[in-house]
Amino acid sequence: MPNLKVLQVPNAGYDDAIEYLRPGVTLCNARGVHDESTAELAVALALASRRGFARFGAAQREGLWRRSIEPSLTDSRIAVVGHGSIGKTIVCMLQGFSVTVTSFSRRGTDGAYPVSELRGALGDFDVVILVLPLTAESTGMVDAGFLAAMRDGAVLVNVARGPVVDTDALVRELESGRLRAGLDVTDPEPLPEGHPLWSAPNCIITPHVGGNTSAFAPRMRALISQQLARLIRGEDVANVVARG
CATH class of the missing domain: 3.40.50.720 (NAD(P)-binding Rossmann-like Domain)
Structure with a gap:
């Protein structure tokens, strides 16, 4: 994906996504969702x-x-x-x-x-x-x-x-x-x-289910919608945790 600019993960933790960052890509976590x-x-x-x-x-x-x-x-x-x-x-x-x-x-x-x-x-x-x-x-x-x-x-x-x-x-x-x-x-x-x-x-x-509830899907959809709206307006995305 050569045009990738933002990588939004669905988790609060992001340690497993750092290795996939390349120059020019911004990594955002799902702070607040879980x-x-x-x-x-x-x-x-x-x-x-x-x-x-x-x-x-x-x-x-x-x-x-x-x-x-x-x-x-x-x-x-x-x-x-x-x-x-x-x-x-x-x-x-x-x-x-x-x-x-x-x-x-x-x-x-x-x-x-x-x-x-x-x-x-x-x-x-x-x-x-x-x-x-x-x-x-x-x-x-x-x-x-x-x-x-x-x-x-x-x-x-x-x-x-x-x-x-x-x-x-x-x-x-x-x-x-x-x-x-x-x-x-x-x-x-x-x-x-x-x-x-x-x-x-x-x-x-418990099998790593802290955020695995009925609250996840609607909150994650709302976060993605907000992030897309920020990009369309030319604003900085939220929840930035790392930059490639």
Whole structure:
């Protein structure tokens, strides 16, 4: 496509599109399209993980009426790692709960703390929600040391990208019973049959469906229409994330 000027991807993440950029092409993501849907799932995974849905689901499959006292989301301290549009929407949704939320971002602006301060504060949080972009800096950020610094019984929610987390290190923590996890993304992805994450205790997995809801199609159509209108008027397109 020699006349291609703008590449519009339907995702908030764009790491897999960078390699296709050539000189003169502008890459735009779908910031805003997936905000509410992905935030819904992040909050749902946090709530389900805290309330022990993984255990109750396993008991249901066995036909067992197995009651237990589980942690509550109420009065939890939550770290939201990533302060883009989805991260901010997660914070907004969490305002409906009796929780304390702290945001972290790479730059530490707009009310967020620098992500460089996160590791030293991990022991303060009951839930850590990952919603940051996949970059060279964020790849493998959640390693064995990061997980070890989380408080006992804490929940890791990942709606960002799988490679942000060291999967082997997470499996070890889950199998020890010390941490819980709610994962919409994994590394590898899709998760192969027989992978230990499938059977890890206290782990809820959804197949990368954060933005895969009924809200997607109408919002994506609206964004494309707006982008085309900008081009026709000779204006700059929105949501520019890279230029070739």
